[in-house]
Amino acid sequence: MKLLSETELRRVLTPAMAVESSRRAFIALSRGEMLVPVRSEIRRPDGAGIVFAMPGYLPGRVFGLKLIATRGPASTAMVLLFDSESLAPLGLLSADFLTDWRTAGGIAAATELLARPEARRHVVFGAGRLAGPCARLIAHVRPGIETLIIGRTPSRAEDLAAALRAEGLPAEAATDPARVAEADIVTTVTSADRPVFPGAALRPGVHVNLGGAFRPEAREADDDLARRGLFWCDSLEACLARAGDLVQPLAGGALPRSRVLGEIGAALAGGLRGRQAAAEITVFKSLGNAAQDICLAEDALALPGLLAPSFDPRGRFAAG
Known part of the structure; x- marks a missing residue:
């Protein structure tokens, strides 16, 4: 399982990838090729923030979950991705920059069309x-x-x-x-x-x-x-x-x-x-939709030459 940091994502994600990934996600979502329930929310009792859980499933390819938490102006997010057939974990991605890039990519894809x-x-x-x-x-x-x-x-x-x-x-x-x-x-x-x-x-x-x-x-x-x-x-x-x-x-x-x-x-x-x-x-x-997060995460994990370490769930941690 690959672990992708904010630094690595900032290095590898490109504008073209962000726009094309959101375009692909939107089309898959509208065609019913991707299953994305309405996200669930947990509000902080003090009213200062919220936690979103955003799952998605692309049959035959991947399923995953994005968690994003906010407190005041601060936020943090992660995406966990699995192979939909073998159920092997594929990657855990820090998703603050990924969230910004997928949101802007979706807006840019809509702008290009409309x-x-x-x-x-x-x-x-x-x-x-x-x-x-x-x-x-x-x-x-x-x-x-x-x-x-x-x-x-x-x-x-x-x-x-x-x-x-x-x-x-x-x-x-x-x-x-x-x-x-x-x-x-x-x-x-x-x-x-x-x-x-x-x-x-x-x-x-x-x-x-x-x-x-x-x-x-x-x-x-x-x-x-x-x-x-x-x-x-x-x-x-x-x-x-x-x-x-x-x-x-x-x-x-x-x-x-x-x-x-x-x-x-x-x-x-x-x-x-x-x-x-x-x-x-x-x-x-x-x-913002989990389809975008999952498609962009899948695209990022598939890039050659990643510097990200990998994690074996059985306990081994190694570069690669």
């Missing part, structure tokens, strides 16, 4: 750990795009913009949510539980990724976006049950159920429509 080809301005809400990966991977699928980081703390937003510029990616920082009016692509990866930008300010033809709020009582988008947008989900079942960006406007009547079109995997596979008109406002809701 955003207009001429999109040139990407507005990112949030300057935390997911903002950089999302900016980088969307720049990977849309080379030359300009990024605007909008954060509540000016110094954090500017630090991220400076880091992107140092990598050769055009970027600037701001704090005014009204600048969403400049966007061709919007990505929200905040810890907010209330809308972070005015949906009425969006120009026709914008593509929006909602990647932050993950509880029914939390949302990043307002009712104006719900009224104007067409929605795709990573997992329809999970989003209808857990995503406040859908649950709340559906319950309040701002979002007709007919405008929630289905899963992004079905659109990526060609069985569900994607963008059909330049003026449509398209919305991808990402809750």
Whole structure:
């Protein structure tokens, strides 16, 4: 069984792998080729954090479990993967960076499909750990795009913009949510539980990724976006049950159920429509799904030349 550290994963995971792995995971999930129950949650009694257990099964290949725990702004995660036929343990992967990369990879895969080809301005809400990966991977699928980081703390937003510029990616920082009016692509990866930008300010033809709020009582988008947008989900079942960006406007009547079109995997596979008109406002809701974790973990374990040690469950520990 291989053991992959954060350092090793940062060395071997590439933007292309993250995007392609999420694309493969979404398609397998939508085709019913991968079994992923709705995740279970354990909330800390003091309200300061939560633990998620996210299993998944790819028949004939692998099954696995991701555990992720949060406490305040801190989090930690691991993925354990097994061979689905022999039941041999394949790997235990530290999954903080893997989680960030698979989330951004899924958002980038949806953006590549749904955003207009001429999109040139990407507005990112949030300057935390997911903002950089999302900016980088969307720049990977849309080379030359300009990024605007909008954060509540000016110094954090500017630090991220400076880091992107140092990598050769055009970027600037701001704090005014009204600048969403400049966007061709919007990505929200905040810890907010209330809308972070005015949906009425969006120009026709914008593509929006909602990647932050993950509880029914939390949302990043307002009712104006719900009224104007067409929605795709990573997992329809999970989003209808857990995503406040859908649950709340559906319950309040701002979002007709007919405008929630289905899963992004079905659109990526060609069985569900994607963008059909330049003026449509398209919305991808990402809750994050164990299918992504398991596919990316499987891809990482298959890479040649890993420096990771291996562990024999019978007690031996060796390099290899």
